[in-house]
Amino acid sequence: MVVVQMAVIVSEGLDEVRIRRTARFSAWAAAVIGLIVLAMQLAGVFGERPSGMKANAALAAVLIAGALLSAERRKGLSRLLAVVALAVTILTLVENLAAVDLGIDELLVADPTRVIEPGRMAAETAIVFALLSVGALLTSEIPVGRYLATAMMAVTLFVILAYLFGALNVRRAGAEVRMAPETALASFLLSVALLLQRAGPAWTRLLFSDSPAGRLVRRFISAAVGVAFLIGWIRIRGEASGLLDLESGITVSVTANLLILVALVLWWGQRLERDHQSLIERDAALMASDERFRLASMATNDAIYDWDLLHGIRTWNGVMGQRYGYPIVDAGRTGAEWLERVHPEDRERVARGWAAALEGDDQVWRCEYRTIRADGGIDDILERTFIMRNAAGSAIRAIGALTELTAIRQAEAILRNANVELERRVAERTEELRQKTDRLASMNAELEAFSYSVSHDLRAPLRSIDGFSQALIEDNEAQLDDAGRSHLRRIRAATQKMAELIDGLLELSRVSRTALQHVEVDLTAIAEQTIERLREQNPARQVDVSIGPSIVVQGDPRLLRIVMENLLENAWKFTSKREAACIEVGRRSMETTTEVFVRDNGAGFDPQYASNLFGAFQRLHPVSEFPGTGIGLATVQRIITRHGGTLRAEASPGRGATFAFTMGETS
């Protein structure tokens, strides 16, 4: 738990207390002096002391002290006392000026000294006390009283010093009545009390202040007083003993005064300078810290507050004004004021949460809610507060920040919507895809049914045409002439041709429809078997065949067999007009892949028509020259493409052809 000292600085109050205390002490001291003198006079123990304090002077001192002490609480009494003191002193002055005896001097005590005017106080004493009485009476004109007090202080100080330095000798009295030393002291104390009445003038505050300047002033004044007195005394003693004459005495005192005062001023000046420097540094550190805080709060863009819970005062940083549009003083100095800025729907929740946080012992309180900006807009915010507590655990201070979440919330909402939209589109696409797949599947099924019926229904009539043509040749040979037999042979050849076309088309469509297998396929073996079959079918042909060893690729064995058979049958067919026919099957490495090729030295073709090669029913040679359906290479092309590979052909007329294919990634 964090305990924070709420340092309430009341230095001014402390100064005031000290000043009043000093004023009261001075008045009491003067009163005590007066009372002691009075008591001694009444008791007759004062003896023969012609220049001592007279009874009326002591009475006046007591009256003025009483007037000053009762000035604040009992104004009537204070005035009465001051008026009596004034009357006594004025009458005494009248006696002096008019040279009459009004009989007031020995009213209280008979003066045994029998000096010029027995029992009468000195004229200057009467003036000083009269003026002090006037000062005490002038409560509504305090400045006038203070001027009087200051003047009286100077006069009485002079008298005190005169006694101390021997300018006035108590023992030498008798020729004239002078102000007595105790009277001078009492008057001085009364002057101080009058000056400091009602907390004194502004300049006296410095004398009592706890500040460095106050301390400095007090020390300097006491040092200056001490030094001046000491040097004066030394000079007087020096002159009295004959060590110093007037000129050298002045020289010594001025020099000593200068040296000591200058030294003191320099010493205290240095201390003041040091204090000032450290103050500047502290100030700079404070400003840097302040600036850091201000910049940090600008960086976070949080509205930050410091809330004195004891006095209910909340101070906000500038963001509150910039972001939320409330003047800082208007942003809610108390919790209730801030709640007004909270969205009505969240208000109760926030208030309850905050109350619970204050009650509990958590240090941190977090709450998300909505606020209303000055312009009426609504913000989502996160409030985070650090609560400080005293030793008893009650919250005394809270430092908090409002982080704006509006943008984050909006982004989240956008993201959420985008996700929903994305899911909806994915679902849409999935549905579209499913429908397409269904359509494709049904189209495939139709195609399959079509192929099936093509295979069945188109071939059946061909079989009949062929079968009965053959039957005609066999059964009715006698009735047919050569032309008739030739016609029947042509009918049968055309029938075969059509059957081949139908088979080729079926194969082409099957290549596209069937699922691919991916296994190792030995193309060397397939090539060897195919060549063996071709040799059996055409035993008369001499073909030089070379097949590379162990050409193994990854792919569909049935489809790759169709590829090899087609390419080799083509090579076999187009070399049929060569005396020394050559067919070569091999493999060669290309830059990134390897390709399998079937090369022959047959009829070849013009490369400018190469693009026609792989279309169904496209032929580059007349059927009379080389029979064929024109479907084989289209089928090969489709199989290679399905394997992810490419098929290409290079040739020139009369110089053979090479068909090469790659197998894509699976080769």
Place this chain on the structure above:
Amino acid sequence: MKMSPDKAILLVEDNPDDIELTKRAFIKNNLLNPIVVAEDGAAALDYLFGRGNWSARDVTDRPALVLLDLKLPKIEGIEVLRQIREDDRSRTIPVVILTTSREDRDVVESYRLGANSYVRKPVDFNDFIEAVKNLGMYWLLLNEAPPA
């Protein structure tokens, strides 16, 4: 070599041209077994199980061989094969699928249902005669039917 020339061959075929050509091919190969023709699947099953037009027939006199086309009216060839293989009376009769189709599903399905062989009818009649010759040699001459 054991022959069963008196036993009938059941030809299940709806195309009259094919019936005629098949008969011709058998004759050309000197296979002289009587050929019973059923022109749809239902008729073939009637013959085998002595129903309908064939109710008077002795069903224990089983054919030596059934040549079965797959594309048939009324009852498909595959269904006929299934029923032949399901019934004890006909289970052991050799059935050769005789069709124009090279579609894989027919081959796979007919073998799965217990067809003994599969012969594609070539367009070239001479090839067909050759095929029938092989057929007859194997199923009628070489392959002795199991005892009833």
